[in-house]
Amino acid sequence: MRDEYGRPEPPAAGTEAEVLLGFLDYQRATFAWKISGLDAAGLATALPPSPMTLGGMIKHLAYVEDEWFHVRLLGKQRPAPWDEVDWGSDPDWEWHTAGEDTPEQLHALWQAALARSREATATALADAGMGRLSRYQFRDTGQTPSLRWILTHMIEEYARHNGHADLIRESIDGLVGE
Known part of the structure; x- marks a missing residue:
């Protein structure tokens, strides 16, 4: 089922994986709705006093998708363009460089990251289910997050940025909505 904005409705009575993935896809679709149809000028618009732009948000969410699912969950190397970035000199590189990319490049980057994330999730689910531990440990606690934790974190990440995107x-x- 889809709502009036074309977003997939999360199942009300699915498995844990189905519900969490449903809510994550709902949040991703909400973000896609908020960035749809904008040109380069629209994607570069900030709402002062914040310098945050929708283009920066697209690139940031593409990075976060790759970092959590591809790198931290599966333990793989960062794919392009993240593998060439000097993160030590600019930890917010994705936000600062989004204005150099066309809308098409930003959308393609995000879609490619989503595809990698979905593939990584399917791999982890097939391997050990929601309890599948990542290849990453938190530096401060030494704990290893599970796929369950990562999915919940990503729902939170999108929900927070969807609020920014809405404003x-x-x-x-003038586009408004949830």
Whole structure:
């Protein structure tokens, strides 16, 4: 089922994996709705006093998808373009460089990251289910997050940025909604 904005409704009575993945896909679809149809100027618009833009948010979420699912969950190397970044000199590189990319490049980067994330999730679910531990440990506690934790974190990540996206999009062209 899809809502009036084309977002997939999370199942009300699915398995744990189905519900968490349903909510994550719902949040991803909400973000896709908020960034749809904007040109380079729209994606570069900030809502002062924050310098945050929707283009920066697209690139940031692509990075976060790759970092959590591809790198931390599966233990793989960062894919391009993240593998070439000097993160030590600019830890917010994705936000600062989004204005150099076209809308098409930003959307393609995010879609490729989503595809890798979905593949990584399917691999982890087939391997050990929701309890599948990542290849990453938190530096401060030494704990290893599970796929369950990562999915919950990603729902939170998108929900937070969808609030930002809603305000920025409304300032651009008046588009409002959840």
